[in-house]
Amino acid sequence: MRPANIVQRIGLGIAAASLLLIGLSAAPARAQELTPPAAADIVAVSPSQPEVAFAAAGTMIYRTDDGGMTWQDAGQLASPARSLTVTAGDAPALLAGTATAGLFRSFDGGATWQAVNDGLGMTPGTILEVNALGADPQDPRIVYAATGYRLGTSTVHFTPVALLVSVDSGASWLPLTSLPLNSPRFTDLQAVSGQPLTVAATSQDGNSLTYSVDGAVLATMLETTDTSAARQAAAARALGMLGDTNAVPALLTAAQGNDPQVATAAVEALGVMRADSAVPTLAGLLMEPQAASLATVADALAAIGTPDAFVALHVALASDDLTPARHAAMGALEQLGSAAVPGLLEQAGSESAVVQRNAIEMLGWIADPAATDTLALALQASDPAVRSQAAWALGETLATITEPDAVQIAAQQALAAAAVGDLSPDVRLHATQSLARLPQQPVVGVDTANVGAVATANYAPVGQESGLQLPGWLAAAMPALRWLVLGLALAAIGALPWLQNVRDHRRRRRQN
Secondary structure, three states, X not given: OOHHHHHHHHHHHHHHHHHHHHHHHHHHHHOOOOOOOOOXXXXXXXXXXXXXXXXXXXXXXXXXXXOOOOOEEEEEOOOOEEEEEEOOOOOXXXXXXXXXXXXXXXXXXXXXXXXXXXXXXXXXXXXXXXXXXXXXXXXXXOEEEEEEEEEOOOOOEEEEEEEEEEOOOOOXXXXXXXXXXXXXXXXXXXXXXXXXXXXXXXXXXXXXXEXXXXXXXXXXXXXXXXXXXXXXXXXXXXXXXXXXXXXXXXXXXXXXXXXXXXXXXXXXXXXXXXXXXXXXXXXXXXXXXXXXXXXXXXXXXHHHOOHHHHHHHHHHOOOOOOOXXXXXXXXXXXXXXXXXXHHHHHHHOOOOHHHHHXXXXXXXXXXXXXXXXXXXXXXXXXXXXXXXXXXXXXXXHHOOOOOOOHHHHHXXXXXXXXXXXXXXXXXXXXXXXXXXXXXXXXXXXXXXOOOOOOEOOOOOOOOOOOOOOOOXXXXXXXXXXXXXXXXXXXXXHHHHHXXXXXXXXXXXXXXX
């Protein structure tokens, strides 16, 4: 192959790549107009991915991933579709309301379906139609549905029944309102922004009415024994979303119940509501576990955030062993981050070495620079376990700081002093490991005349030698040099066939 041909081919490749990039950049503009497949009269667009949409024609479901440019079969329902919706989020659920079989849900784009009719009104001998669906565009858990029965013998009539809401992506359903016999047939359901669990329902004549969940009805559901555990848990979570403080007594009773699903949902709702009156009950649940998840109890206390709530979490830290309660409290405090630091700083000054050590451990997990001075002082504690924990926590904290101030520099020096001068091998080990995580730290030269005198030097971990340091200009040029070497290697590989042709041509000339 001649060099000129190689240049031509490279040019053609660049041109083709340019055309491909131009086509890809133009694709979204062409995909803005959504054209459903033939015979499809129901379309639902994903709130999170506008280029993804679904359409229904009878029992068939179709899917597009390019804004309607192309469609493919996505699955089939047991009954003709009457409504479709897609939830928000990264893992959206597709829900399809049918003419005779209630509601179905799919998490794989319609390939497989599961009936989700708990609380929807499906009863033996009835024909339930789900004539409208709507998903909250912000919260993937919230879905609305309008239902009605098909009644009659020779002539079948549609009779509206209810508006419902789901707070678990359609798994179970809660009542919004019962519809009178003369109610219009709703064709569109839209979540009302800024109003929790409220929907604007539009009828086929264009009129719109607004409906909201009744907290008293949900609280009653928590006390009704013939309601499924899934619906009771959903009612508890819905009460938390509403923020109705009148429901706190019912939620407290449910939180101490025997069903783990319902108890955990009730505790979660109390945390969402920031119900400070629930702190004593939650504190008791944290120390004497019942049915509710301990992690949820600790998270609820952290969300409430009152002084008493923090005290309950700190009490759990007083255990020498890593009990489930202490583990749950640690997780909640870590999620709180800097908001938990003031209380932990106070705990770090406790007279109890156990409390002090565990509080310092939490400060290390949070790694807030505000704790630097307290952690440096803890390196002087009488208990070696406290000093060891402080050495680790101080390393975690200093590693997050790019430009240390005077306090933080002094803390680094204290850590370096502990690495070479502490009487405990465990403290020296943790201090050394902490310093190793920092790029360059001062090391303490112990002067027999003045213990604690500081000499500045490059620190290298014990048992390791300093690595090779490249000049600054060479280190900066390394990425470009790597790409240059890679490009030359690829060019050499691409030229091998041409070189082989030249060699063969010369050999044939010599033979002739």
